[in-house]
Amino acid sequence: MWILNKASSTEFVGDFRSRKSPTNSVEEAFSQNYHALFTTETPTLCVVKKDPADDKFLECAVAQHAKYVISGDRALLAVERYMNIRIVNPLEYLEMVKKIG
Numbered sequence: 001m002w003i004l005n006k007a008s009s010t011e012f013v014g015d016f017r018s019r020k021s022p023t024n025s026v027e028e029a030f031s032q033n034y035h036a037l038f039t040t041e042t043p044t045l046c047v048v049k050k051d052p053a054d055d056k057f058l059e060c061a062v063a064q065h066a067k068y069v070i071s072g073d074r075a076l077l078a079v080e081r082y083m084n085i086r087i088v089n090p091l092e093y094l095e096m097v098k099k100i101g
Helices: 006-018 026-031 052-063 074-079 090-100
Strands: 002-004 036-038 068-070 085-088
Touching (some): 052 074, 052 085, 068 090
Parallel strands (some): 002 036
């Protein structure tokens, strides 16, 4: 599940449309069991020193009590953990899921 706020959803839609995707649109992705939770109440954080624009992803995670942020962004991955939220790349996350069963 993706957790998005206004700032992160704008970036997400732009990234989604600029990459080759198995779906033709964001709307089609959500209709094929991709899920998102939109949140309007997020804290203001200053955590990602190398790229403060990436704080929006941690803000969403904190607001919704997420356990993980999954990202390929180097500046965000460099943080590794914030509060009880682990920041991992997609491969790391898939490996964790495989171990769980």
